[in-house]
């Protein structure tokens with residue numbers, strides 16, 4: 335097994351993790367100061383959302399220099415120190431590489447947009463209006479009903495941007511672009527970074543002229559782009575990754591069909607892992623989850639390199655606790671599921687506290703995609719300003735007085751301690767990390783499955799229903815159990831349990 339197959343990843347959105355220099359925005363030293371918390375929590379690898387120099391119009395996903403650290407977050411020295419401190423604790427760390435687009439402040443774009451004859455002109459995607467004077471194609475950019483094309487007055491052509499006009503798309507068809515981007519990977523791999531989460535990686539290859547489906551005219555192009563050439567670019571990227579030992583690439587393949595996502599593993603020569611975002615939109619119903627898990631399991635029959643990933647929250651979507659209406663039983667059930675399915679789980683900072691999305695007053699909304707709620711700062715201590723030296727850039731959640739790390743550390747029944755125990759059990763039981771997934775079934779509203787190695791067998795049952803329900807095992811089969819089991823040996827409404835089987 336590779337380390338990234340058995341690891342539990344923990345995503346840190348650095349702006350919201352912890353501030354140490356008093357500017358209201360989290361920083362690298364904030365992450366450093368919480369490493370012992372993360373070791374105690376029991377996660378194995380950290381994914382840090384972008385920390386590169388950026389004008390922050392998309393809060394770091396608009397990169398102005400791929401090989402540096404934005405002063406808001408600290409210095410390259412701080413990052414090097416973080417990497418060695420993470421490694422000293424036996425953990426891994428991956429960065430967030432944004433290959434599809436740069437910031438319009440990136441020197442490459444400044445040069446490319448200076449004149450049509452610029453040597454960097456072809457590094458971005460430029461088009462003249464069509465003969466009838468209309469836009470080059472009908473693509474819509476993300477978070478709006480606006481075209482993915484912006485007119486450049488100076489050079490009188492449109493440039494492509496699948497996100498903000500300040501995030502021009504790089505032209506991956508240009509071999510110089512690919513070489514330059516490969517070098518940015520090497521820059522960090524040479525510094526000991528264990529790999530990358532690769533932002534909207536399915537978007538790098540494009541078929542601008544073909545892909546002009548009128549049916550899709552009103553939709554952002556991002557979740558639709560799925561073209562063959564991207565796989566070639568991914569094989570080149572994998573070759574770069576393979577120059578180093580033990581590194582990982584986790585692609586953000588923002589397509590909602592797991593079968594399409596699986597093709598991005600290639601023949602074990604493209605991505606090592608990819609997110610499967612279907613879990614973010616799967617309704618909380620037993621059959622829906624059974625089908626999702628079954629589909630993920632079946633994929634290994636056709637895609638040899640397929641290793642599933644599981645995610646319930648991230649910085650782009652409503653947190654799982656909010657999606658489940660804040661129901662504590664369900665929030666715990668979701669955590670049991672996330673940590674017990676076969677594959678690599680990704681926890682989003684604050685999920686271990688059961689954090690909800692914050693209510694953001696209109697005047698404090700700063701994100702162009704309106705994703706502020708799930709980016710609320712992590713509350714560390716149990717009094718204002720909740721472990722932060724000053725008021726953070728976004729408001730805290732409403733129930734911050736009870737949902738904070740300090741209060742939860744002191745409460746043996748807290749979500750935090752529940753998550754810790756699950757993570758410890760995951761470490762103790764090989765079946766949980768590497769076991770085959772068998773006996774996937776739904777009885778009534780209870781979804782259950784088992785994980786087994788030759789000498790270790792565990793089971794998981796989740797009650798998606800509104801009334802008490804039976805476990806699928808006899809009492810005599812259960813050696814040890816964890817989670818919510820009633821005195822009658824049943825699952826309460828919304829409850830879930832993990833059992834060690836004889």
Ligand code: NOJ
Pocket residue numbers: 392395396432497533534586649650
């Ligand atoms: C996906 C990232 O997760 C999101 O935060 C960002 O806005 C877009 N890609 C554009 O980079």
